[in-house]
Amino acid sequence: MHKLLKRLGYNVDQYAIMMHGNERTIFHHPEGKYSVDVFYDKLRYSHEIHFGSNPKGGRLALDPVTISPTDLILEKLQIHEIDEKDIKDIVTLLAACEISDQEGRGKINRTHITKLLAEDWGFCYDARANIEKVSHFARKYGEEGKLDPQLLEKVLSGISHLSSSIDETPKTEDWQRRSKDGTNKKWWNDVEERSR
Numbered sequence: 001m002h003k004l005l006k007r008l009g010y011n012v013d014q015y016a017i018m019m020h021g022n023e024r025t026i027f028h029h030p031e032g033k034y035s036v037d038v039f040y041d042k043l044r045y046s047h048e049i050h051f052g053s054n055p056k057g058g059r060l061a062l063d064p065v066t067i068s069p070t071d072l073i074l075e076k077l078q079i080h081e082i083d084e085k086d087i088k089d090i091v092t093l094l095a096a097c098e099i100s101d102q103e104g105r106g107k108i109n110r111t112h113i114t115k116l117l118a119e120d121w122g123f124c125y126d127a128r129a130n131i132e133k134v135s136h137f138a139r140k141y142g143e144e145g146k147l148d149p150q151l152l153e154k155v156l157s158g159i160s161h162l163s164s165s166i167d168e169t170p171k172t173e174d175w176q177r178r179s180k181d182g183t184n185k186k187w188w189n190d191v192e193e194r195s196r
Helices: 002-007 014-023 069-077 084-096 110-119 121-143 149-168 173-179
Strands: 024-028 035-039 042-044 048-050 098-100 107-109
Touching (some): 014 024, 069 084, 084 121, 084 149, 098 149, 107 110, 110 121, 110 149
């Protein structure tokens, strides 16, 4: 990957290497048009999403082209300060995919999501808050005629299934311990500002 991007003229961001070591590399387009942000084994923004070290046996093996719909929605739900662009992405995912108990094309695996959130109070707190925002915006888009009534119903049904699964999943001892501090203690990782 490094060889390919260098051959295409991309420049490695040395500051990112100093800050993130072997967890992440950022490559800048030769004309400064955009950047390619590469994470290794896990996505680390407000919260961590692990993909595994083995590309043939980890979560990256679930889809030949991209990360799974489950991981795509987790990538959005982990954002501590979510914006409307990311909310629209979640609405689109919920409109396009089914909530399921397994992985697959067009499926969002609630079992995987709820297991992760049952282990991490902070991630769970932000995900729940973001789900509420998605529900609010989806209804707003429906009222404004931007979201077809059938798709709105599917999105709200997906939110309901996901929310109830999160609430019903037993939480780990670590989750329980961390919940005692609640929002009195910082529960997210700071994310450096980058233009997107």
